[in-house]
Amino acid sequence: MTIQILFAAQDPRWPQYEGPLRHALERTGITDFNLARDIAPEQVDYMVVAPNGPVQDFTPYKNCKVAMNLWAGVENIIGNPTLHMPLARMVDHGLTRGMVEWVTGHVLRHHLGMDAHIHGQDGKWRTHIPPLAEQRRVTILGLGELGAECGDALNYLKFDVTGWSRSPKDLPGIRCLHGEDGLREALSTAEILVLLLPNTPQTENLLDAQRLAMLPQGAIIINPGRGPLIDDQALLEALDTGHIAHATLDVFRTEPLPENDPYWSHPSVTVTPHIASETRDETASQVIAENIRRGEAGEPFLHLVDPKLGY
Ligand code: NAP
Numbered sequence: 385m386t387i388q389i390l391f392a393a394q395d396p397r398w399p400q401y402e403g404p405l406r407h408a409l410e411r412t413g414i415t416d417f418n419l420a421r422d423i424a425p426e427q428v429d430y431m432v433v434a435p436n437g438p439v440q441d442f443t444p445y446k447n448c449k450v451a452m453n454l455w456a457g458v459e460n461i462i463g464n465p466t467l468h469m470p471l472a473r474m475v476d477h478g479l480t481r482g483m484v485e486w487v488t489g490h491v492l493r494h495h496l497g498m499d500a501h502i503h504g505q506d507g508k509w510r511t512h513i514p515p516l517a518e519q520r521r522v523t524i525l526g527l528g529e530l531g532a533e534c535g536d537a538l539n540y541l542k543f544d545v546t547g548w549s550r551s552p553k554d555l556p557g558i559r560c561l562h563g564e565d566g567l568r569e570a571l572s573t574a575e576i577l578v579l580l581l582p583n584t585p586q587t588e589n590l591l592d593a594q595r596l597a598m599l600p601q602g603a604i605i606i607n608p609g610r611g612p613l614i615d616d617q618a619l620l621e622a623l624d625t626g627h628i629a630h631a632t633l634d635v636f637r638t639e640p641l642p643e644n645d646p647y648w649s650h651p652s653v654t655v656t657p658h659i660a661s662e663t664r665d666e667t668a669s670q671v672i673a674e675n676i677r678r679g680e681a682g683e684p685f686l687h688l689v690d691p692k693l694g695y
């Protein structure tokens with residue numbers, strides 16, 4: 385029987401993904417398939433989805449074995465009451481490596497104080513020498529696919545890395561903490577704080593005024609996770625008082641970030657437009673093909689979202 389695979393991400397993704405998906409499926413040994421943007425719902429065996437894609441009502445896709453999200457974050461789809469099939473999120477080598485590069489770059493920017501020389505070409509000979517990475521404490525909230533790899537890269541550079549997650553972990557070179565006490569400790573030592581948590585009811589406003597106050601004076605915040613992790617008003621106030629020296633923000637409650645949002649003009653904020661890391665079509669297609677192979681072989685799917693946890 386021909387395997388019916390519906391591509392239900394936004395239209396511009398189709399030309400980007402069609403070729404890599406076909407190649408990946410063939411390389412995986414799947415040759416009898418129909419990959420298309422329009423298939424009668426009851427015939428669909430597998431579907432590739434993305435937030436704001438054309439399928440918002442999953443009810444008629446009665447025989448679909450799994451919906452595979454092109455994004456790592458699933459907050460825009462997991463709450464859909466019509467989603468009756470398992471949901472796989474994107475864990476992709478290209479996405480992970482992109483995040484490692486972005487996080488490492490922004491940590492190094494702040495650690496080395498690069499701005500002073502990039503923006504300070506004013507004839508003054510400033511000789512401030514930054515500490516070594518091993519004297520710089522970096523905390524990562526979220527030790528999943530992305531947080532753990534970022535922690536590994538920062539540890540390789542000899543940063544003093546602490547990580548925090550929901551469940552206990554044991555990762556080489558990372559001081560792993562969990563629970564409320566662990567969070568307090570993780571924040572209290574964070575000269576540079578990286579947020580790589582998912583957006584769930586439990587993580588919303590996790591960084592509120594009280595928790596911001598736990599950070600050391602002059603801490604740096606780097607948020608490539610999700611906008612709702614931070615109480616924006618509390619962050620702006622902490623930036624105004626100087627308690628937080630700088631925030632580099634890639635994600636926001638409203639995206640694109642509205643032109644009049646105070647983050648744009650705040651002197652201690654760097655805005656990047658949700659570009660920390662992107663799913664890469666070649667590597668992501670291999671993950672999708674592997675999950676379809678697993679579905680056909682009756683093996684468990686990779687990277688399934690736990691609906692109770694919301695990530
Ligand atoms: P993941 O593998 O699911 O990891 C999530 C981590 O967060 C896990 O360590 C998890 O703990 C922890 N966590 C979840 N809820 C928690 C809670 N209530 N308290 C403490 N820790 C909690 O996700 P990922 O692939 O690393 O991705 C992380 C997030 O990055 C995504 O959800 C997405 O929002 C964001 N992202 C952003 C971009 C971008 O371009 N800006 C790109 C990709 C992803 P356990 O390990 O104990 O489960």
